[in-house]
Amino acid sequence: MDDFLKNLGVSLRGPMIVNVDNQGFIALAKNPVFHDRSKGIDIQYHFTRDLAKEQRIHIKSIPTKDMLADLLPKSLPHAQHERLSEGIGLF
DSSP states (O other): OHHHHHHTTOOOSSOEEEEEOOHHHHHHHHOOOOOGGGTTOOHHHHHHHHHHHTTSEEEEEOOGGGOGGGGTTSOOOHHHHHHHHHHTTOO
C-alpha cells in the first residue's frame, strides 16, 4: 500500500483514515481475536484488521447517508446524490 501511494506521489503523515458505515466490519477490524463466526471471513477483512492493528490505517465510523463511496454504485435520491457529488468536488 505504501509503495502504491508513493508511486502516485502521495505521502502520508499518519495513518490513512478509512470511513466505514458497517458496524460489523468495524468490530472485526478493531478486535483481532479469532472467533468461530469469523473463520469464513474474506481475506480482505483480515488484511484490513492487520493494517489497523499496525496503526497504518484508522477506521472511522460514519453514517451511511454520508458515505461518499455510495455515490457511484448506488441509485440514490436526488438530494443525497447532489450532496455526495459536492462532497467529492463534482459541483
